[in-house]
Amino acid sequence: MDPAGQTLHGDHARVSYQIPVDARPLPMLFWHGWWADSSCWDTTPDGREGFRTLFLRRGYPVYLLDQSRRGSAGKTTTAAEIGTEPNEQWLFNQFRLGLWPNLYEGGQFSDDPAALEQFFRAMVPDTGPLDAEVVVAGASAAIDRIGPLVLVTHSHAGGFGWTAAIRNNENVRAVVSIEPGSGFVFPEDELPEAMPSSNGTLEPVPISLEEFEALTRVPIIVYYGDNIPTEPTDIAGRDNWRTRVAMAQLWVDAINRHGGDATFVSLTEQGIYGNTHFAFSDLNNHVIADRISAFLAEKNLD
Template identity: 30%
Template sequence: MMRWMMAALLAIAAPAFAQAPLEVREIGSLHVGGRIATLSGLPQRQMTFSAGAPPVMLDPNGEFQVEQMYAQYVKLANPRARFPLLLWHGGGLTGVTWETTPDGRPGWQMFFLRAGHDVYVSDAMERGRSGWARFPEILPGEPVFRPLGEGWSLFRLGEPAGWNRDPARRVAHAESRFPIAAWDQFMKQGVPRWATTDRQIQAAYDAYVQAVCPCVVVVHSQGGNFGFNAVLHAPDKIRALIAVEPSGAPDEAADAARVKGVPHLVVWGDYVAEHPFWSRARQNIERWQARIREAGGTAETLDLPAEGVRGNSHMLMMDTNSDEIATRVQGWMAAKGLMR
């Protein structure tokens, strides 16, 4: 048995940190990255911003701060981890992914704080508290919005035919670990996203790494490719990368030898083979992992069904066994020497 798996199993058996009181040194936030954009030639118009307020002329021209990124941090009085842990969310979502599960349980932010990490939770450029800019003048294209039913299949709760607007008539995978009754609550977290802003998002993440690292990064879904590339851009700053169901990987031109000193772990849930998008995505990820290993690096996989853990959706950090999965990830980090 791999050393990190043994550490994980021991931690599952006796998670001493699970209910320990938190002693917090600091809670704060920061914005990083971005640029000044200038608009001109747009028409002015009269607006009333609040009922009962006098109208004003709105001039949409001028200089604007755009493409910045927001992160909140919680720093412990006595962290047991050697480096802060950065949690990066997926597409159409924000840092809320990591905070509280849709059915009200503590999320991975709290889990890893209790495990001894300083934790940063961010909203990618154009999401949440990072804000977004005028489009298409500054952000190219237009925002994409996710319907309630799209994620049912994309996030692997069930087959597309299993979706129904009536919660009582929805059909999930038989062993699904997602809290099905909280699906509508989860979808309240959805925000607009763009399909044309990867360059700007990557630039903001790279600025974030420069501002707060050395660190360990945990990414999810769309955040996966940004995390893989962030390691390529700053292998001296990121001490490990944990990719939870990443949806994309670096292209063929990427130099895997640059990241051979940074251990990678990829985590997969269940039903991947039954959903063509995810089976193709996993093939791409495994090719990137193989290239890292060929270059002499570490690129391991935590395949939960292969470990006998069935029913996990794409939203592993929200599934009913989310703490068990986090414990395995914590065991891997401990085995890699990332804890004091």
């Protein structure tokens, strides 16, 4: 085919949405993590309700984002090879379902073999290079279009979400982040030390103080689940989250030190046990939804 005269639309985000009757004033925008797309909010691997309908039933307009070059927003302007190297056992360990082939005892992931089958089949690769600027630009355009909202991020979207919140500060009225894994931003002259682990080294991300202070103007809450060690371990899938929790705590402290309103939540310290990296689709996802609802009510955002 001759490309002369042809056009290509790509690198956009895609958003699907539902607005209930007598909706609450602020919608919720849900942003998936790494190796996932917006379908992760629809249902759970074992077939129960996901956050989409759990929050619709609570009266919130719900918007689900597919970030650029992922899922139904997969049309890209830059090609990338999609790897076919087997990695499912690594993902099982990395996302703290257990230590392959065993689920963690007392964990909140279903022990039905069909649930694990569906979990693996739901993993979604990128169709193009993972470019933070492209991803954030697409999400920011969606936030501009939707207007004032509560941003809910998972995992890899955590760092992208902070950046989008900085750019769309007037429209992002709160950030709820479930196990953010990277992109922890700090004022450039207040960087904590990098944190090595058996999974690699986690680096803080420098930004200007002016940009950082945008995060002090909205309430922020982060949640982390179970089976995260407090001491170094050679189990990479767990040590990975030890450093992320430690960096998240420093990040929350930095926001509050600058006059912000950030909260770090360890679910186990609140008596909620067994959660994987996917608390929103674990067996107790309704309990997690209750906690998020309570946070929004406390901040008068419901």
